Amino acid sequence: MIDQFKGMKPSRRAFLRGAAATGVAAVGTKAAAEGEAAILEKQPWSQFLGKGVDEAPYGMPSAFEADVTRKTVPWLTAESISSINFTPLHELDGIITPNGLCFERHHGGTAEIDPAEHRIMINGLVDRELVFTMEDLMRFPRENHVYFLECAANSGMEWRGAQLNGCQFTHGMIHNVMYTGVPLRLLLEEAGVKTEGKWLLAEGADAAGMTRSIPMEKALDDCLVAFKMNGEALRPEQGYPVRLVVPGWEGNMWIKWLRRLEVGDQPWHHREETSKYTDLLGDGQARRFTWEMDAKSVITSPSPQKPITHGKGPLVITGVAWSGRGMIPRVDVSIDGGATWAEARMSGPSMDKSMHRFYYQIDWDGSPLLLQSRAHDSTGYVQPTKNQLREVRGLNSIYHNNGIQTWAVNSDGVAENVEVS
Amino acid sequence: MSKFLKVIAGAALLSATSAHAEMGLGREATPEEVAAWDIDIRPDGMGLPVGSGDVYTGEELWLENCSVCHGDFAEGTGRWPVLAGGFGTLEGDRPVKTVGSYWPYLSTVYDYIYRAMPFGNAQSLSHDDVYALTAYLLYSNDLVDDEFELSNENFTDVEMPNAPNFFMDDRMETEFPLFTVEACMEGCKDNVEITARAAVIDVTPDAAGGDLEGGGEAPAAAEEAPAEEAPVVEEAVVEEPAALDMALVAEGEKNFRQCKSCHQVGEGAKNRTGPVLNGIVGATAGMVDGFRYSGDMADAGAGGLVWTPEELTAFLADPKGYMSGTKMTFRGVRDEEDIAGIIEYLKSFAE
Numbered sequence: 001m002i003d004q005f006k007g008m009k010p011s012r013r014a015f016l017r018g019a020a021a022t023g024v025a026a027v028g029t030k031a032a033a034e035g036e037a038a039i040l041e042k043q044p045w046s047q048f049l050g051k052g053v054d055e056a057p058y059g060m061p062s063a064f065e066a067d068v069t070r071k072t073v074p075w076l077t078a079e080s081i082s083s084i085n086f087t088p089l090h091e092l093d094g095i096i097t098p099n100g101l102c103f104e105r106h107h108g109g110t111a112e113i114d115p116a117e118h119r120i121m122i123n124g125l126v127d128r129e130l131v132f133t134m135e136d137l138m139r140f141p142r143e144n145h146v147y148f149l150e151c152a153a154n155s156g157m158e159w160r161g162a163q164l165n166g167c168q169f170t171h172g173m174i175h176n177v178m179y180t181g182v183p184l185r186l187l188l189e190e191a192g193v194k195t196e197g198k199w200l201l202a203e204g205a206d207a208a209g210m211t212r213s214i215p216m217e218k219a220l221d222d223c224l225v226a227f228k229m230n231g232e233a234l235r236p237e238q239g240y241p242v243r244l245v246v247p248g249w250e251g252n253m254w255i256k257w258l259r260r261l262e263v264g265d266q267p268w269h270h271r272e273e274t275s276k277y278t279d280l281l282g283d284g285q286a287r288r289f290t291w292e293m294d295a296k297s298v299i300t301s302p303s304p305q306k307p308i309t310h311g312k313g314p315l316v317i318t319g320v321a322w323s324g325r326g327m328i329p330r331v332d333v334s335i336d337g338g339a340t341w342a343e344a345r346m347s348g349p350s351m352d353k354s355m356h357r358f359y360y361q362i363d364w365d366g367s368p369l370l371l372q373s374r375a376h377d378s379t380g381y382v383q384p385t386k387n388q389l390r391e392v393r394g395l396n397s398i399y400h401n402n403g404i405q406t407w408a409v410n411s412d413g414v415a416e417n418v419e420v421s
Numbered sequence: 422m423s424k425f426l427k428v429i430a431g432a433a434l435l436s437a438t439s440a441h442a443e444m445g446l447g448r449e450a451t452p453e454e455v456a457a458w459d460i461d462i463r464p465d466g467m468g469l470p471v472g473s474g475d476v477y478t479g480e481e482l483w484l485e486n487c488s489v490c491h492g493d494f495a496e497g498t499g500r501w502p503v504l505a506g507g508f509g510t511l512e513g514d515r516p517v518k519t520v521g522s523y524w525p526y527l528s529t530v531y532d533y534i535y536r537a538m539p540f541g542n543a544q545s546l547s548h549d550d551v552y553a554l555t556a557y558l559l560y561s562n563d564l565v566d567d568e569f570e571l572s573n574e575n576f577t578d579v580e581m582p583n584a585p586n587f588f589m590d591d592r593m594e595t596e597f598p599l600f601t602v603e604a605c606m607e608g609c610k611d612n613v614e615i616t617a618r619a620a621v622i623d624v625t626p627d628a629a630g631g632d633l634e635g636g637g638e639a640p641a642a643a644e645e646a647p648a649e650e651a652p653v654v655e656e657a658v659v660e661e662p663a664a665l666d667m668a669l670v671a672e673g674e675k676n677f678r679q680c681k682s683c684h685q686v687g688e689g690a691k692n693r694t695g696p697v698l699n700g701i702v703g704a705t706a707g708m709v710d711g712f713r714y715s716g717d718m719a720d721a722g723a724g725g726l727v728w729t730p731e732e733l734t735a736f737l738a739d740p741k742g743y744m745s746g747t748k749m750t751f752r753g754v755r756d757e758e759d760i761a762g763i764i765e766y767l768k769s770f771a772e
Contacts, residue, residue, distance in 0.1 A: 073626055078490070078500035079693065080681065082540070108537060123455045131454065132447040139446055162619040169625060190443045201461060207543045209536035211461065260458050268463050269526050271533040275518065278587065284511035286523075290590040294600075304619075332604065337613035341606045370613060380601045392596055396516050408615060417619035421610070 065091075070103060073169055076157070081109040082208070084151070086172030089298070089320065090306040095176055095348050095355045096146070099230050102175035104237045105151055107272075108208030111257045115241035118205070120187075120225070124263035127192030134227070134241055140182040143224065145247070146354040148322045150174040150293050152250035152277050155401040158386070162406075162417040165304040170405060170417060171296075174322070176355035179245050181226030184219050187261070197263040201270075202244050205259035212253045213267035214246065218291075222247050225258065248324030248353040249291040250399070252277060282394025293324030295383050296402035297331050297358070297375035308364070308413030315364040317344075322355045323377035330376040333360040337370030337406060337420040338385070344373070369409040370420055386419065460544075462532040466577040469531070473572030474553025476560040482550055483557050486539045489683075489694055489748045495519070495561040499693065505561040511586075521562025525584040527576065531555050541679070542752045665769055673766025676759045683749075686770050695749060699770045704728050717746030730764050737763065 072085040087103040115134045123129040151173035200219045204210035224245040234240040239256025246253045279287040299319035321328040332341040344358040375383040386403030408418040462468040490501035497503035507517030556571040683694035690697045696709035707714045707722030736743045739753045
């Protein structure tokens with residue numbers, strides 16, 4: 001067996017070592033044979049029967065993909081219940097995040113709810129205060145939409161400078177899935193919003209009783225009350241049996257385990273929209289209700305957890321981009337730290353408030369690279385540098401860091417999180 | 422609604438949906454149901470229940486329910502939120518955002534304590550308790566004196582000092598024009614220097630790729646991860662298989678989840694909000710090194726209390742009932758079988 005990395009083709013060096021070893025091992029059986037063991041030797045999976053159907057009634061990834069998991073950064077929070085983990089963006093391609101890899105952020109742990117016992121209440125400034133069962137919900141007309149969900153704190157640890165080595169940790173508080181759900185507008189119409197009803201309080205059934213105030217215009221525009229993600233039931237950690245979808249807006253407004261919607265004439269100013277999720281600026285003043293997620297992108301490979309292992313020659317640089325205000329018609333890539341830029345190739349569906357995939361192919365000569373990507377969204381907004389953001393906001397903002405990320409790649413292909421002048 | 426109607430009614434729709442013919446799904450909520458769930462409080466006082474509580478009562482409740490995480494004076498312990506002080510720090514290098522220095526509305530304090538605190542036992546406090554705790558937080562932030570009593574009558578008179586320093590998102594005015602200029606494509610910088618490196622700070626979790634220094638070939642760290650993630654319990658169980666009921670241990674591991682916000686167990690476990698629990702079954706109470714026990718727990722240990730399975734069962738069923746002074750603010754485990762599982766699980770971790 002030659003040296004081989006999980007899921008990767010062997011490098012040329014490894015190939016030669018492997019070939020030499022095979023040459024020795026093969027003496028006596030096939031003296032003249034020259035080539036790779038992977039081809040010359042019978043593999044067990046080609047010779048013996050594999051597992052039958054139903055060995056895994058719910059299919060799981062290959063054992064060789066065992067490291068492709070969400071991961072946490074333990075020092076970020078006091079304990080693991082009100083905490084966060086991160087989507088392994090560096091291992092993914094395309095635009096859809098598999099359900100089991102969608103990052104988690106809970107404020108009181110995952111509520112485990114029997115859908116038969118779950119109710120959704122609408123109260124406050126409505127004509128009729130209503131209660132729906134999950135079955136009631138399923139009888140409203142449904143829609144399907146792919147949207148990204150990004151935590152407002154994504155990249156928040158990087159405000160003072162490069163801190164975490166891996167795009168999973170710098171950018172992994174995001175996922176992008178297809179939701180099936182009922183337009184929130186239809187539920188509100190069922191209850192009849194009174195004319196003075198300008199705000200909506202969405203509340204979760206979890207032990208944090210998570211709440212956020214949402215302006216009625218947004219609630220009646222594109223919000224969904226969703227019960228499926230990527231075709232199957234929401235995962236418990238994503239709000240099973242039902243969650244709110246608030247397209248393009250910061251993740252903590254997408255109330256999980258949704259149980260109540262209250263209509264009011266003013267916002268509630270609850271904890272997660274005052275003490276947290278407000279953006280402290282350099283002058284000590286703070287922005288509130290910074291709902292929309294600005295356009296952002298990141299190169300997912302190469303990146304610190306995904307070094308170049310194949311040496312010089314053709315290299316695929318790839319990454320993702322998104323905007324809370326629309327679509328991403330264009331991403332630029334720089335390999336020299338932002339001195340020179342070229343347009344990347346967009347690939348895959350381009351949808352409103354969804355993740356987009358880009359590729360940039362180069363013939364790598366083995367010299368060090370300073371990789372950057374820069375998203376342009378459909379409103380004309382161009383992703384700023386981190387220093388441009390710091391000039392406006394200072395260093396204490398925590399949230400909404402959408403600055404351009406730089407990976408330094410050395411001549412061995414090792415990538416590192418850096419900042420450049 | 423047809424598209425045609427939508428156009429005509431568009432403006433009205435933004436403020437009212439009642440014109441729409443409903444589908445007749447769902448049922449009317451009863452007033453009792455609405456009252457049971459509608460616990461939210463607003464800055465204008467909407468939702469405030471009748472009640473009151475003073476600083477003195479608040480302090481008692483605080484020490485019993487809150488100080489284990491937030492500190493005796495709301496100064497915070499470990500990485501739990503600091504809730505007092507921090508005045509004058511918002512423009513500095515390390516802003517301390519407390520109830521006093523940052524929170525714009527007192528109603529937020531009341532609402533959050535009532536809906537979500539104490540952590541792990543939400544909505545267990547009475548309204549008078551929450552008035553008293555809110556009063557104590559005002560006192561610990563030097564915003565009221567120690568004679569102060571807070572009630573639904575005077576609640577909206579309290580103004581929070583940092584309220585004027587919040588303003589509505591202005592990114593569209595202040596940032597959008599700056600970031601919609603044409604992007605430079607060539608000759609954008611004369612020279613490019615690396616100004617900061619994450620590797621210098623070195624806070625990336627090890628399993629993630631801390632070991633990438635050694636050359637471009639092996640994503641070695643990524644391969645280490647599965648070993649790191651192996652559940653600690655398996656290792657420990659192997660050491661002492663004879664005495665343990667493995668099915669019960671597995672059951673107990675699940676039930677121990679509710680303890681994990683405060684207690685660590687296994688290799689490398691440290692004292693957190695609660696003490697390390699390695700070797701706790703059969704140990705003398707109040708003796709874990711480096712943990713600051715309540716007076717009652719320390720006294721019980723000095724008096725010879727040993728954590729036999731029987732004593733632990735009684736304690737876990739009703740912590741406060743078993744020992745009123747314990748710092749463990751936990752509601753207890755109702756099901757005796759669940760307790761047996763937790764104890765069996767704890768037995769699998771010898772000292």
